[in-house]
Amino acid sequence: MRDCPSRYAAGVNLRPVGAMPLSGQIHRQLMDAILDGTLTGALPSERELAETFGANRHAVREAIKRLQQARLVEVQQGGATRVLNIPDHAGLDLLPELVAGPGRLNHEATTGVLELRACIGADAARLCAERSPGVGAALLDLLPDAAMPDAELAAGSAAYWTALVAGTDSLPYRLALNTLLAGLDAIGDSPAAKDFMTALREESRRADELEQIAHAIRRGDAPAAGETARRLLNSSIPPR
Amino acid sequence: MRDCPSRYAAGVNLRPVGAMPLSGQIHRQLMDAILDGTLTGALPSERELAETFGANRHAVREAIKRLQQARLVEVQQGGATRVLNIPDHAGLDLLPELVAGPGRLNHEATTGVLELRACIGADAARLCAERSPGVGAALLDLLPDAAMPDAELAAGSAAYWTALVAGTDSLPYRLALNTLLAGLDAIGDSPAAKDFMTALREESRRADELEQIAHAIRRGDAPAAGETARRLLNSSIPPR
């Protein structure tokens, strides 16, 4: 059974290196096989999968339950479990897997995430200015410092946008941010991701524009907040 | 054990009335308890839950696996399984559950979904005009007819926006649409949802504006497509 991919040990919940629960390893293998098109149509039966994975059927079932929750497969008692068409059925929470698939980095998906982020982030800035001008002052305390190391910079950027989105008073926007940030986290530090990461770092360092947004929010100037945010976020989107 | 909520039998996969797998029923109960704040902090142990639900521990485990996949709980071997803070951890795929929680309709969440839809839909129209002007012609065939019954109207609207978003050539936008449509589906036909539904139906009937968008896309006029879409989609957002 293959090792635990690094991107899975990177979360809040660290585990001893290489120690992912069996059902988690099976889940990952099946997910990877579905994403790269190796696995289509009907899945092998749970009993077969258990045998090929050298695991118990229960472990396989737990893995499949998660695929089902992500709407990657459709399971029916008595019938076969089938792989669903991703564009038609999958939800946005698939982004992290999509961005950093098995081994590779998906440039198109990553670009899409950045575009979506620009779209939603700008709208969030607009709504925040309309509804929570008070957040503007708090944002001024979250501006980056030129001397900040990269890690701190990324954390600060996440904190800034999280606070801004919280100012929309809209849970859906908040959840969308979570999903997008998870997608961006998945970009990781592979050499293939270098361009994306440098662009994002540069964006995070633009204290002047982040400050402009904060001021626009503070004075309730929704259009200015939205447009400035849009301009800033667009700077990280690679040209097509 | 409580009956299968109607919104769960409404999907593609119909089941005999009242027949949801046991692990699914448990999943629903736990999810509802988490969403309405009844269940916080540490969950009871799997063995306890199995006993209180009158089910086997495996059924409970499968339910918990799905909660874990939705990032509603955090589970750690040896330690307790804990409920995660929703705004901080949950992903956008939670929308359907959020909109139509246990028994109630969440107006704030529903409004948020509509706002997010307007934001993303408008941007998708813009991108579609930039990248796939050819889609404009196809959209003209998907315009609503004044004589259409409501059900057909809703299906047609979904088809229109799906085609438009497909024109962005961006899987993330496509997935976002799936998630948002799932959220809107969850609004359902409860009396409390009447205002939302009538607004959405009215929007779907605005053939002229849908046609304007299609034409703007056909001639590659991204700003016009985006602004018209934004105006149209805004019409379904209730005033604050």
Next chain:
DNA sequence: ACTGATTGTCTGGTTGGACCAGTAACCCTA
């Protein structure tokens, strides 16, 4: 009295095997 290792008991993780409950394909009949 305080600190620190130890131990027991709690948690989730995994296994095996058995049986129930649907589905679907096959075969046999009319």
Next chain:
DNA sequence: TAGGGTTACTGGTCCAACCAGACAATCAGT
């Protein structure tokens, strides 16, 4: 050849263990 019934397969559930990690209470050494 069309119909229905048998049968072999699918997923769903259960029981009864045992493994492995976490945690708290306990007891020894200082």
